[in-house]
Structures are given as C-alpha cells and as structure tokens.
Amino acid sequence: MDMFIKFLVAAVLAGTPLLFGTVGEILSEKVGHLNLGVEGMMSIGACSGFMAGYFSDSFAFALIAAALGGALGALIYAFLTVTLMANQNVTGLTLTIFGIGLSNFIGVYALGFSETGTLKLPDGITAHMRNIHIPGLSDLPVVGELLFSYNPFVYLGILIAIIMGLYLGRTQTGLNVQSIGENPAAADAAGIRVIFWKYFNILLGGAICGIGGAYCSMIINRGVWISNNVGGLGWIAVALVIFAGWKPVNAIGGSFVFGALRVLKYYMPKSVIDLPVAFYDMLPFLITALVLVISSMRKSRGIGLPAALGLNYYREER
Amino acid sequence: MSQTPANPACAIECRQITKTFGSVVANDKIDLDVRYGEILALLGENGSGKTTLMNMLSGIYHPDSGSISIAGQPVSINSPVDAMHLGIGMIHQHFKLVDAFTAMDNIVLGTHGKRLAPKVLKERILEICHSVGLEIDPEKRVYEMSVSEKQTVEILKVLYRDAKILILDEPTAVLTPQETGKLFAILRRMREQGRAIIIITHKLQEVLEISDRVTILWKGKSIDTVNTAETNARQLTELMVGRPVSLSIQRPQPQDPQPVMDVQGLTVKKPDGAIALDGISFDIRSGEILGIAGVAGSGQKELCETIAGLTKSEKGHITFKGEEILGKTPAEIISLGIHMGFVPEDRLGMGLVASMGMVDNMLLKSYRSHKGMFIDRKPARALAEELIRRLEIVTPGEDTPVRLLSGGNVQKVLIGREIESGPSVLITAYPVRGLDINSSYTVYDLLNEQKQKGVAVVFVGEDLDVLLELCDRILVLCHGRITGLVDASSVTKEQIGLMMTGSHSGEVQQ
Known part of the structure; x- marks a missing residue:
C-alpha cells in the first residue's frame, strides 16, 4: 500500500512536465498550428529558467525567464508559419533541433565559468522548489501525501490546465479562437482577428512549454544542470494532445497516466512480473501508438481535432 | 465630398466608387442606392465588378475614390468588423461556417463579451427565427446539416447582429x-421589417420575381437602374451583356438515339461506408443529352467517377456497347471513347493540372498515342492554339499555368480538350458553374x-x-436513388424540384 502511494506520487511528478508541454501544444493546435517544436521550446525554457535562477537567485525571475524563453521559441515558429507561411512540420522539427542545441550550448558555455565544474542552483531557489507543507492538510494520512505535498510546479501546472480549459471551452473568446483552427476563413469573415489570435495562442503555448522545461532542468535533477535535460518529453507531449482529445483538463489525467508509465519500472515488484527494463521504457510509446490507432478509428466528429490543423491561412488565396 | 445631400431613407448611397487592381x-x-424596405437585385456578368463592389461594402477592400454613406452618414469601412458595426451583413456564396460547431456557436462566432448561457442564447435565436419565419435546430452541428440549413445559419448570423442591410451573394445557386x-x-418578411436587401444572382427569373429594383453593372460601370415592374428578361439581358442575345437554348431533335451505355443495379459506397448510389439503373443514348438533376451530394460525383473507372462499385453492371466496363482502368475506359469533363467544386481539382499550361494539359490525354522516348509538344501546341481561337479562350499564352485563367476559361479548356479527342460518350458535370451568360451559351452550343x-x-x-431547356431526358437523383427519369419537354421545374427532395416520384420510363 505504501509502495502504491509512492508510485502514484512519482507518477504525478513524472507527469507534470508532460502536462505543461501538452497544454502548451493544445493552445497552438487549437489555432491550427501543429508545432512539433515542443521539445525545442521546453529546452529553451529549461535553459533560460535555470540560468536566470542561477545568476539572479530569484525563483520568480527564473519562472518568468523560462516562460519568456519558451515564448521566444514559439515566436520564431509563429513568425515562420503564420507570417511567412512556411511548412509547419519542417519548422517545428527545426525548432526542436535548434532549441536543444541552443540549450546545451549555453549550458556548456556557462559550465566554463564554474569553478566546481558543475552548475547547481543556489539554496535560495531550491527552497522554493521543495514540497509544500500545509499544516493539517499535508499531515492527513494517504490524502495528505497524495494531494497536498508536491512541489509548487505541480499545482501551477494543474491550475494552468484548468484556466486554459475554461478559456478555450467556456468563454466567447475561446470559442472564437477555436473557430480559427477549424475554419480560418469563417473566423475571418466573422470579424475575428485571425493573425493576432494565432500569435497569441502560439506564444502563450510556448510560454507554458517553457515552464515545463524549467521543471526538467530545475526539479528532475535536483537543481544540477545537465545537458539534454528535457530528454524526449516534448515528443510524448505532442502525442498526449491526441490522448487528451485537445482538452486541457483531460491533459491532467493523461499526463499522469503517462507519468505512471514512465516510473512503472521502479515500482513494479519483481516478484509479480519480471520483465526487462527495456519493456517499461517502451510502454509510453506503445500506448501512444495504440491511442493513435484507436482515435483514428473513431468515427464521431465534434470539437476535437481542429479541421484546419497544419494548414496555413492566407486570406486572398484562390 | 458629397455632391448631393444624403438621404436618410437610403440605406446605402455609393457615389462615384472607383477601385483599381494594378492596371x-x-x-x-459606380453609383448605387439601396433604400430601407426594398430588395435590390445586382445583375452583371462575371467580371462586371459585382463582387468587388460588395467586398467594399463588407470591408474587405477599400475604394480608391468615391464615397459611401450608410443611413445618410458618410462612412469609411475598413474591415469586416466596421461593416458589422454599421449593420451590414454579408451572406457569402460559399458558406463560412465551422463544421464542428453547433448552429448556435456559429451564430455567435466573433462576438465579444460574455458567452451567453445556452438556454438564453437558444431562446434569442428562436425568437429571431420566429420573427422572419426561419426554422433551425440551434444545437445541430453544421456537418450534419443540409445546404439550405447551412444557409439558414448564415442568415441568422447576420440577423443576430441585427444587420439592417443584408447582402446575399448568389443565395439560390444551391437550392431546390x-x-x-x-x-x-x-x-x-425581412423587407417588411424595413431592412435593405441586396441580392446578387445570375438567374433572371429570380430577379424578376423577388426584386423591387435592379441595378445592372457592365464592365465595372453601373449602366442602369430599373424598376423591376417595368422591365423584362430580354431588356435585362441586353443591358447586362451590352448587346441583344437570344435567350432560348436550342434543343435539336435527337437523331436516331441508340442505347450505348447501360447501367444496371449500380451500388456505390462512399469512403466512409455510407451508400452513395443505391441500385440505380438507366441507359445513355447516342445523339441525346441526358441531364442529371439533384441536390448537391446526391450521388452525382460518385456516378461520374464510377463510369470513369475512378471509384469501385459494390454491385451492378455498366456495359458500353455490350462490353462490361466496371473493373477496367481509367485508361482502358478512355480508349473506348468515354470522356469526362468533370468540373468539380474547386474547378481545377480533377481534369486539369493547375500549374501546367494549356499545352501540357493537352498532352496529359494524348501522350500515350505518341511513339518514341521523348514527348512531342507540337501537336498539343497546335491543339491548344486551335482551342484558344475556336472557344475564344482568354489567356496570355498557351503556356500560362491554367490556374491563372478565370473560371470560365478554365472550363473551356477542359471541355475543349475532351471534345477534341472525339468521344462517343461525353460526361460533363457542372460545365457552366460560375460562367457568365456568354460563356454558358458557348458551352451549350458545344x-x-x-x-x-x-x-x-x-x-x-x-x-x-x-436542364429543362437543353436536355432531352432528365434523370433525378435523391440520396443515391433515382426518383425520376422524365422527358424534359413534358415536365415542369416544380415537378423536378419535388423529385429532388424525394417527396414525389417521377414516372420512370421503361
């Protein structure tokens, strides 16, 4: 039982960076832009967040820098695909390669200034990243551990997912924004500022991805800089968008399920099933493939996959 | 700027509007007046400037010179949002709706402020429907709707914004x-409510039926405005074309019609598994024109594609002079002399390669007959030149990519090529879609x-x-079934309309 609770907690922690990436990508896809650069935007956010924290000693500044870093990556993507109408897939892939490279480059460069040969966040920041403790609530048996004792990123991620869910699903602005991903010409004719909202959503999505990147560089490795710290999570996030049915709130559950798959290998007792570790490493990708197959077999149409996803919009096209 | 004092009874007053694109x-x-409480028909051939003018009223273009007054106030319309605020609502020919959304969501699309509770919104929409006699299920999603339901949503969109001026671009093109x-x-009903309505249409009968006044555009100029009650179809055509034209379509008697193609029990499914054609049987005869009528999406496309060998059938036979053609490849079918001039909704989708010039498009059908390793463009070039001359195709040159030609000219290229190959069966789908009167008559003559x-x-x-004037027999399709196969000379438009909706079955000849 104790082991099971620990497993659930680990699943939530492993799922949190996925949650940021997924919610960020949903925002972008809802305006019709398939951004395969999630990994890249997370990497830039990981780097800018970590470095800002390292040099400024301020947690708030680190968060802002991570968001700005991700948004900067998204800005490159948005400029190329929205304004210059470049191919979305190629641009996204390039952004991934660029983001990882830039992040590692700055990391290695900064390491050169370090006397110890490592980069470790100052204590002033790591203090903010410890698990919260709410007197009373966090001390409850089981519930306290399961719900009220994570680091602030976890709650921030859930909060962002819920706010974005309300934004897209419940507000008139959200409805207007969704119509851009469905039929940009219709949105344009209805007086919606297509270009503005495309930039807005892509950049906002990038910022959220950037915060997810900061989680990778600041929490997962306990405040020590390593290269390639996002490590493929951005790719899983792209697939998770489909798993979540393009709904930010569903992304919460989806990320934690995939988080669970990622940590399963550490918690599955050998006495129950003895499988090679490689099998567990493969699981998230196997499930991703299954999700893709099942979702493509479903016939029902509704608000989900944006109809104009991947298509650039040019008003005067004939 | 205003030479004449603005008249508040006038919904729109356009004075001396000029718009140039390059040269x-x-x-x-152009001068245009529309009053509140009237329906004005805007008549003109393709390229006469109707759409440009309407785009200026709906904020897509901005006039180079001239003035526009709305309800007596001089205005400048810089965007669709401006037009909306001025109470101008445009109902586009190609619906601008989000398929995945419900009718309700489409209607409020683009509005700002708080999203209304579905119940409140529904009531408000039904209230509007009631006031003008529209019917709609507000929670139905657009992709489940028929064409006329979609149009209802478009109309509700502008009424919801309380537009006092409605512009409808060819609203009847897709309706029964x-x-x-x-x-x-x-x-x-909307006219009685005091709204101003501009309707753009090619169909003279409809102009005469619905409008109070008609403004005719010709080559970018407003030629004349006449009261509908004091005019007739002949006069309108003359004004529109700029010279007298005969309006009747010839229908020579078929000479010794013999069945050449026989379709028996043909059943075809759409890619998603729905039935497109449901066991239809009919024959196609030499020396006659068989018309196929039906609401868009009743199986016309599938029928053409099956005959051309592009779509597989589930059941049934198609025999050409006694020879089964189902299962043959498109190339084998073409070599039998069955030719297709299919003009799809996007015009260039099938049939022509948009980025190629006329010469290369001619080659697409003829390269097989040529021997040797390299292609010879000479015969194709000669053919292209011949077509340009004979069909009066307007193009900068026979190597200009066909996508740069106007719609009518693209259709002429397509049909011309199919005719030149000497077919024994010629299938044309929507060959006059979007063509002006002159070009349409050229196609009928061909x-x-x-x-x-x-x-x-x-x-x-x-x-x-x-269809009634040109064809000898008319076959009516409804949801993939034949609901009528009638002699065109002894049937009325209303009867065919009823068959198209499946509510009335026409006498099926033998």
Whole structure:
C-alpha cells in the first residue's frame, strides 16, 4: 500500500512536465498550428529558467525567464508559419533541433565559468522548489501525501490546465479562437482577428512549454544542470494532445497516466512480473501508438481535432 | 465630398466608387442606392465588378475614390468588423461556417463579451427565427446539416447582429425550387421589417420575381437602374451583356438515339461506408443529352467517377456497347471513347493540372498515342492554339499555368480538350458553374454540336431552367436513388424540384 502511494506520487511528478508541454501544444493546435517544436521550446525554457535562477537567485525571475524563453521559441515558429507561411512540420522539427542545441550550448558555455565544474542552483531557489507543507492538510494520512505535498510546479501546472480549459471551452473568446483552427476563413469573415489570435495562442503555448522545461532542468535533477535535460518529453507531449482529445483538463489525467508509465519500472515488484527494463521504457510509446490507432478509428466528429490543423491561412488565396 | 445631400431613407448611397487592381479598373465610378424596405437585385456578368463592389461594402477592400454613406452618414469601412458595426451583413456564396460547431456557436462566432448561457442564447435565436419565419435546430452541428440549413445559419448570423442591410451573394445557386421559394418568402418578411436587401444572382427569373429594383453593372460601370415592374428578361439581358442575345437554348431533335451505355443495379459506397448510389439503373443514348438533376451530394460525383473507372462499385453492371466496363482502368475506359469533363467544386481539382499550361494539359490525354522516348509538344501546341481561337479562350499564352485563367476559361479548356479527342460518350458535370451568360451559351452550343454528331452526352447540372431547356431526358437523383427519369419537354421545374427532395416520384420510363 505504501509502495502504491509512492508510485502514484512519482507518477504525478513524472507527469507534470508532460502536462505543461501538452497544454502548451493544445493552445497552438487549437489555432491550427501543429508545432512539433515542443521539445525545442521546453529546452529553451529549461535553459533560460535555470540560468536566470542561477545568476539572479530569484525563483520568480527564473519562472518568468523560462516562460519568456519558451515564448521566444514559439515566436520564431509563429513568425515562420503564420507570417511567412512556411511548412509547419519542417519548422517545428527545426525548432526542436535548434532549441536543444541552443540549450546545451549555453549550458556548456556557462559550465566554463564554474569553478566546481558543475552548475547547481543556489539554496535560495531550491527552497522554493521543495514540497509544500500545509499544516493539517499535508499531515492527513494517504490524502495528505497524495494531494497536498508536491512541489509548487505541480499545482501551477494543474491550475494552468484548468484556466486554459475554461478559456478555450467556456468563454466567447475561446470559442472564437477555436473557430480559427477549424475554419480560418469563417473566423475571418466573422470579424475575428485571425493573425493576432494565432500569435497569441502560439506564444502563450510556448510560454507554458517553457515552464515545463524549467521543471526538467530545475526539479528532475535536483537543481544540477545537465545537458539534454528535457530528454524526449516534448515528443510524448505532442502525442498526449491526441490522448487528451485537445482538452486541457483531460491533459491532467493523461499526463499522469503517462507519468505512471514512465516510473512503472521502479515500482513494479519483481516478484509479480519480471520483465526487462527495456519493456517499461517502451510502454509510453506503445500506448501512444495504440491511442493513435484507436482515435483514428473513431468515427464521431465534434470539437476535437481542429479541421484546419497544419494548414496555413492566407486570406486572398484562390 | 458629397455632391448631393444624403438621404436618410437610403440605406446605402455609393457615389462615384472607383477601385483599381494594378492596371485593371474593377469598379469605374459606380453609383448605387439601396433604400430601407426594398430588395435590390445586382445583375452583371462575371467580371462586371459585382463582387468587388460588395467586398467594399463588407470591408474587405477599400475604394480608391468615391464615397459611401450608410443611413445618410458618410462612412469609411475598413474591415469586416466596421461593416458589422454599421449593420451590414454579408451572406457569402460559399458558406463560412465551422463544421464542428453547433448552429448556435456559429451564430455567435466573433462576438465579444460574455458567452451567453445556452438556454438564453437558444431562446434569442428562436425568437429571431420566429420573427422572419426561419426554422433551425440551434444545437445541430453544421456537418450534419443540409445546404439550405447551412444557409439558414448564415442568415441568422447576420440577423443576430441585427444587420439592417443584408447582402446575399448568389443565395439560390444551391437550392431546390421549393427551398428558393421559402427563402424568398423570408426575404420578403425581412423587407417588411424595413431592412435593405441586396441580392446578387445570375438567374433572371429570380430577379424578376423577388426584386423591387435592379441595378445592372457592365464592365465595372453601373449602366442602369430599373424598376423591376417595368422591365423584362430580354431588356435585362441586353443591358447586362451590352448587346441583344437570344435567350432560348436550342434543343435539336435527337437523331436516331441508340442505347450505348447501360447501367444496371449500380451500388456505390462512399469512403466512409455510407451508400452513395443505391441500385440505380438507366441507359445513355447516342445523339441525346441526358441531364442529371439533384441536390448537391446526391450521388452525382460518385456516378461520374464510377463510369470513369475512378471509384469501385459494390454491385451492378455498366456495359458500353455490350462490353462490361466496371473493373477496367481509367485508361482502358478512355480508349473506348468515354470522356469526362468533370468540373468539380474547386474547378481545377480533377481534369486539369493547375500549374501546367494549356499545352501540357493537352498532352496529359494524348501522350500515350505518341511513339518514341521523348514527348512531342507540337501537336498539343497546335491543339491548344486551335482551342484558344475556336472557344475564344482568354489567356496570355498557351503556356500560362491554367490556374491563372478565370473560371470560365478554365472550363473551356477542359471541355475543349475532351471534345477534341472525339468521344462517343461525353460526361460533363457542372460545365457552366460560375460562367457568365456568354460563356454558358458557348458551352451549350458545344454540347449540342456533339449531340448532333451522335455523341451520347451526360450533363450533370444545377440550374433546372437550363436542364429543362437543353436536355432531352432528365434523370433525378435523391440520396443515391433515382426518383425520376422524365422527358424534359413534358415536365415542369416544380415537378423536378419535388423529385429532388424525394417527396414525389417521377414516372420512370421503361
């Protein structure tokens, strides 16, 4: 039982960076832009967040820098695909390669200034990243551990997912924004500022991805800089968008399920099933493939996959 | 700027509107008046500047010079949002709706502020519906809707914003006669409410039926405005074309029609598994034109594609002079002399390669007959030149990519190529879609010429008036079934309209 609770907690922690990436990508896809650069935007956010924290000693500044870093990556993507109408897939892939490279480059460069040969966040920041403790609530048996004792990123991620869910699903602005991903010409004719909202959503999505990147560089490795710290999570996030049915709130559950798959290998007792570790490493990708197959077999149409996803919009096209 | 004092009873007053694109003058000092409580028809051939003018009223373009007054106030319309605020609502020919959304969500799309509770919104929409006699299920999603339902949503979109001025661009092009009748009743109700309505249409009968006044544009100029009660179809055509034209379509008697193609029990499914054609049987005869009528999406496309060998059938037979053609490849079918001039909704989708010039498009059909390793462009170039001359195709040159040609010219290229190959069956789908009167008559003449040569012509059409005048027999499709196969000379438009909706079955000849 104790082991099971620990497993659930680990699943939530492993799922949190996925949650940021997924919610960020949903925002972008809802305006019709398939951004395969999630990994890249997370990497830039990981780097800018970590470095800002390292040099400024301020947690708030680190968060802002991570968001700005991700948004900067998204800005490159948005400029190329929205304004210059470049191919979305190629641009996204390039952004991934660029983001990882830039992040590692700055990391290695900064390491050169370090006397110890490592980069470790100052204590002033790591203090903010410890698990919260709410007197009373966090001390409850089981519930306290399961719900009220994570680091602030976890709650921030859930909060962002819920706010974005309300934004897209419940507000008139959200409805207007969704119509851009469905039929940009219709949105344009209805007086919606297509270009503005495309930039807005892509950049906002990038910022959220950037915060997810900061989680990778600041929490997962306990405040020590390593290269390639996002490590493929951005790719899983792209697939998770489909798993979540393009709904930010569903992304919460989806990320934690995939988080669970990622940590399963550490918690599955050998006495129950003895499988090679490689099998567990493969699981998230196997499930991703299954999700893709099942979702493509479903016939029902509704608000989900944006109809104009991947298509650039040019008003005067004939 | 205003030479004359603005009249507040006037919904729109356009004075001396000029708009040029590069060296092309699209609108040349156009004057237009629309009053509240009237329906104005805007008539003109393609390229006469109707759309340009309407785009300026709906904020997509900005005039180079001239003035626009709305309700007596001089205004500047810089965006669709400005137009909306001024109470101008445009109902586009190609619906601008989000398929995945419900009718309700589409209607409020683009509005700002708080999202209304569905219940409140529904009531408000039904109230608007009630006031003009529209019917809609607000929670139905657009992809489940018929064409006329979609149009209802478009109309509700502008009424919801309380537009006092409505512009409808070819609203009847996709409707059955019954649906058109309903739409006109609604337009009249809106006129009684004091709204100003501009309707753009090619169909003269409809102009005469619905409008109070008609403004005719010709080559970017406003030629004349006449009271509908004091004019007739002949006068309107003359004004529109700039010279007298005969309006009747010839229908020579078929010479010795013999069945050349026989379709028996043909069943075809769409890619998603739905039935597109449900066990239909009919024959196609030499020396006659068989018209195919039906609401868009009733199986016309699948029928053409099956005959051409592009789509597989589930059941049934198609025999050409006794030879089964189902299961043959498109190339084998073409070599039998069955030719297809299919003009799809996007015009260039099938048939022509948009980025190639006329010469290369000619080659697409003829390269097989040529021997040797390299292609020889000379015969194709000669053919292209011949077509340009004979069909009066307007193009900078035979190597100009066909996507740069206007719609009418693209259609001429397509049909011309198919005719030149000497077919024994010629299938044309929507060959006059979007063409002006002159070009349409050129196409009718071409088809009649083929008919008299003994070719079996199939004409899939939209405009029932044309089908009735041009065709010898008309086959009516409804949801993939044949609901009528009738002699065109002894049937009325209304009867065909009823068959198109499946509510009335026409006498099926033998």
